[in-house]
Amino acid sequence: MTESWATSAFGTDLHLDLKGPGLRASLMDALRDAVRTGRLVSGTRLPSSRSLAVDLGIARNTVADAYAELVAEGWLSAQQGSGTRVATRAVPRPVAPTAVPAPPSGRRLALSLVPGSPDLAEFPRREWLAASRRALTAAPNDAFGCGDALGRVELRTAVADYLARARGVYADPGHVVICSGFHHGLMLMAQVLVGRGVRAVAVEDYGLDGHRDLLAGAGLRTPPVAVDGRGTCTDDLADLPDVGAVLMTPSHQYPTGVALHPERRAAAVGWARATGGLILEDDYDGEFRYDRQPVGALQGLDPDRVVYFGTASKPLATGLRLGWMVLPAALVAEIVAAKGHADWMSSSLEQLTLAEFIASGAYERHVRSMRLRYRRRRDQLVAELARRVPGIRVTGIAAGLHAVLELPAGTEASVVEAAAHNGLAVTGMAQFRGAARVSGAVAPAPDALVVGYATPSDSAWAGALDALCGVLPQAR
Ligand SMILES: Cc1ncc(COP(=O)(O)O)c(C=O)c1O
Known part of the structure; x- marks a missing residue:
């Protein structure tokens, strides 16, 4: 009725x-x-x-x-x-309309040194809550309405100030677009590049399959550029036909951990200027450098040719899904149009909270405190390896949240398996060789583990380190 x-x-x-x-x-x-x-x-x-x-x-x-x-x-x-x-009486619960999906096969391991995550137990809950309260109290009424695809001006301004100060980025708030993390930003960028007629985006031959797949899914070819001890071989870019952009991690190559050599930084910008190409700079963990001042962002060398991507995923938490792009002026309208079509806008209240968190200084206090913590962990990792497995070489440790442990040839897969058997999840370098694997153009690199020393909580750290040392092969 x-x-x-x-x-x-x-x-x-x-x-x-x-x-x-x-x-x-x-x-x-x-x-x-x-x-x-x-x-x-x-x-x-x-x-x-x-x-x-x-x-x-x-x-x-x-x-x-x-x-x-x-x-x-x-x-x-x-x-x-x-x-x-x-009335209080037994009432049958409704039957679930669809079957709950079965859990993924395989064991969930108790300990993890898988790279990619900060220590989630250290999320600054109290300070975030306080910032959230202040942001909500001060929020104008329009914050509860439909905002614009650029993102809240409060956050764009706070991010621009912070990046200019801490990362050497030329950032006008009008060129900052808020997105749901790097992944989302890259997706928008891929759409815009395809719309502009770009057919290929070069990727580092060590990197995350997910990023390469995302570009390929948008219809772009992804030729690999080699990475060596001085970072990405940017001189090789000139030899790649049809490449309209290159995706790079210049401050701390992911996952090898190398900082791009100054000559190569200049070469990358030179390539972009000569060809009209773009550098997509993934500054995923730029704040975490331990032994000297952080390397400034490449974007500072040429804001018209470099698109800067930052994320709250490493400094705060992946689950926040907040990131930012700093765009050349000519790209802003196209990215905003792509974002408007995709999801319109990120949550205003989360944006205002992060804006308040940054503007109040809580963000930098948190980053500094986490930098000390992670440096302590890195030092403990290096010291413990030297004591218990002296033959293992550790590289890529000047910055970031992970280290590379070189292994004797042919042992990588068995070490990963032995670790899993002992309840420890670790990641072999093979997982990051996607681009090289696909092209077959790059020689296989030495066996190695990529160890995310930020991943465990303090209470799990000692056990994870002990389990790791226990499965590493001793040098003969
Ligand atoms: C190389 C690299 N880039 C970017 C990110 C951040 O991605 P997102 O902001 O989508 O969480 C990560 C996180 O793991 C990463 O490892």
Whole structure:
């Protein structure tokens, strides 16, 4: 007969589907049905007969009579002063409409040194909550409405100030676009490049398959550029036909950990200027450098040719899904259009909280404190390896949240397996050789582990380190 979303000003919102003739009978049927299927659980307080009658557009007496009859039948209970409630009696729960997917096969390992995550136990909950409270209190009314695809101006301004100060980025808030992390930013960029007629984006031959796949999924070819002890071989870019952009991690190559040599930084910018190409700079962990001042962002060398990508995933938490792009002026409108089509905007309240978190100085306090923590872990890793497995060479440790442990040839897969057998998840370098594997053009690199020393919580760290040392082969 009628389907109603009862919205009483006080008490419970109650969706009731009134079917069949007779208002009282159909209201009783709908209430019984809601109790029987578990949609209304024991003890739930129902709206008063007056407010439900108003919401359903029926007479108050009809509701009162239906309630009274259901009380008599034992479905509801009514007590002076506490209104009408669903009676406390066993009620079958609804059957799940679809089967719950089976958990992925394989064991979940108790310890993890898989790279890619900060120590999530150290998320600054108290400071984030305080920033969130301040942001919410100060939020203008328009923050609760439809914002624009660029992102909140408060966050773009805070990010621009921070990046200029801490990372040497030329950042005008009008050129900053807020996105849901690097992955999302790269997706938008890929769409824009394809729209501009670009056919190929070069990628470092060591990197994350996910990033390469994302570009390929957008219809771009992804020729690899070799990485060696001085970082990405940017001189090779000139030999790659049709390449309109290159994706790079110049401050801390992922995963080898090398910082791009100054001559190669200049060569990359030279290539971009000569060809009209773009450098996509993934500055995923630029804040975490331990032994000297962080290497400034490459974007500072030529803001018209470099697109800078930053993310809250490493300094704070992957789950926040907040990142930022600093764009050459000519790209802003196209990226904003692509973002508008994709998801319109990121949550205003999360953006305002991060803006407040950065502007209040809490972000930099957190980064500095985590830098000390991670440096301590890195030092412990290096010291423990030197003591227990002295033949293992550790590289890529000047920065970031991971280290590379070189292994004797042919041992990588068996070490990963032995670690898993002992309850420790570790990642072999093979996982990051995607581009080289696909092209076959690059010689296989030595066996190695990529160890994410930031990943475990403090309480799991010692056990993870011990398990790691236990499975590494001793030098002969
Ligand atoms: C190389 C690299 N780039 C970027 C990111 C950050 O990605 P996102 O911001 O999408 O979480 C990560 C995180 O693991 C990474 O390893």
